[in-house]
Amino acid sequence: MLPNGPTTPRPSASLIVVNAKNEVLLVHRNPKATSFSGMHVFPGGNYDAKQDKSFQFTAIRETFEETGLLLASSRREGASPIPLPDETLDSARAAVHSNTLSLLKFLENHELKPDVELLLPLTQWITPENALRRFHTHFFIAFLPAAPSTGFSSGHVRYRLPTPDGGQEVVEARFIHPAAALAKFSAGCILLMPPQYYLLTTLASILQGGSASATQHAQVEALATGAFGRMVVNPRPWSGSDVPNGYTCLTYEGDETRGGPAGQLHRSVLRLTNGVPTEIALYRNFDIFTKIPDSPQSKL
Numbered sequence: 001m002l003p004n005g006p007t008t009p010r011p012s013a014s015l016i017v018v019n020a021k022n023e024v025l026l027v028h029r030n031p032k033a034t035s036f037s038g039m040h041v042f043p044g045g046n047y048d049a050k051q052d053k054s055f056q057f058t059a060i061r062e063t064f065e066e067t068g069l070l071l072a073s074s075r076r077e078g079a080s081p082i083p084l085p086d087e088t089l090d091s092a093r094a095a096v097h098s099n100t101l102s103l104l105k106f107l108e109n110h111e112l113k114p115d116v117e118l119l120l121p122l123t124q125w126i127t128p129e130n131a132l133r134r135f136h137t138h139f140f141i142a143f144l145p146a147a148p149s150t151g152f153s154s155g156h157v158r159y160r161l162p163t164p165d166g167g168q169e170v171v172e173a174r175f176i177h178p179a180a181a182l183a184k185f186s187a188g189c190i191l192l193m194p195p196q197y198y199l200l201t202t203l204a205s206i207l208q209g210g211s212a213s214a215t216q217h218a219q220v221e222a223l224a225t226g227a228f229g230r231m232v233v234n235p236r237p238w239s240g241s242d243v244p245n246g247y248t249c250l251t252y253e254g255d256e257t258r259g260g261p262a263g264q265l266h267r268s269v270l271r272l273t274n275g276v277p278t279e280i281a282l283y284r285n286f287d288i289f290t291k292i293p294d295s296p297q298s299k300l
Helices: 055-067 086-097 103-109 178-186 194-204 214-225
Strands: 010-018 024-029 044-046 070-074 112-114 120-126 135-143 170-176 236-238 248-251 266-273 276-284
Touching (some): 010 055, 055 135
Antiparallel strands (some): 010 044, 070 112
C-alpha cells in the first residue's frame, strides 16, 4: 500500500476499433513514456472536462490524436463525409493536441459530427490500489466501415508518427487481428497489460477469420449491450497456494476468492519481469454471454 493510501483513479476512455478484416487498432506507446511505456494498447487517454462531453467523445478525440483515424459523419442527413487529406488531419491533430483548437470546433468547420452513438461499452477497468498511477478506464468498441471515418483504417504498421508531439507518447499504430496480437505477445514481440490481454482474448474467440460477418458483429454487440459491457473490473492481487512460484495472480469480480461460487475462476496469472507482464494466462470458466459476475458497480 502507498504511504498516503491509494491515489484516486483518473477517469479515462479507450477505443477498440475493428475493421472489415476483423483487425483491431493498437498503438505502441513510447518506451520512454511516463505511463504504459513500451506497451501495445488501444488508443485512449484521460477525460478532459473542458472539451469532452462524454467518455465516448474522449475515446474518439484520443483515437484521432494518436492515430489520425477520425470517427465522424456529415451533419447533413444522408450525406457521406468527404475524406479529409492527411495534411488537414495532421494539422488538426497538432492543434487539438496543443489545445489551440478543440476537436468539436474542427468538426464544425468541416460540417462533421462525432459518431459517439456508434461506440458500444465493453467493460470498465480500475487500476489496482497499489499502483502509483491509477485510471478508471471506460473501454468502448466501434466497427469500420459501419462507423463513418476518415484517415487510417487498415493495412500495415503506420510508422508516420501518430501524434504531433514528436512521438513522446506513441511511436506507431497498426491494425492487427486479436489472435495475431496475442501470438506476438506470447512470442515476446510486443507487451500487453492485463486489460488489453483480457479484451483481446475475448474478441479473438468471436472475431475468427479475416473477414467480418454480421453474426460476429451481433455477438460482440450482444456482449456490449449486456451485463458484460457494463462490468466494472477491480483487479486484486491474490497469493493463494495454487499460484506458481515467480507468478502473480490478479482476481476479478466473481472469482471464487471474491465471493463467487466455489470453483468459479475469473483471474489472470502473470509473470512479471521488472514489473512488466511478459506472460499472462486468463482463467475464466463461465459463459460471458449469460453469466456475468454481479457487483454493485456493474449495475451502474
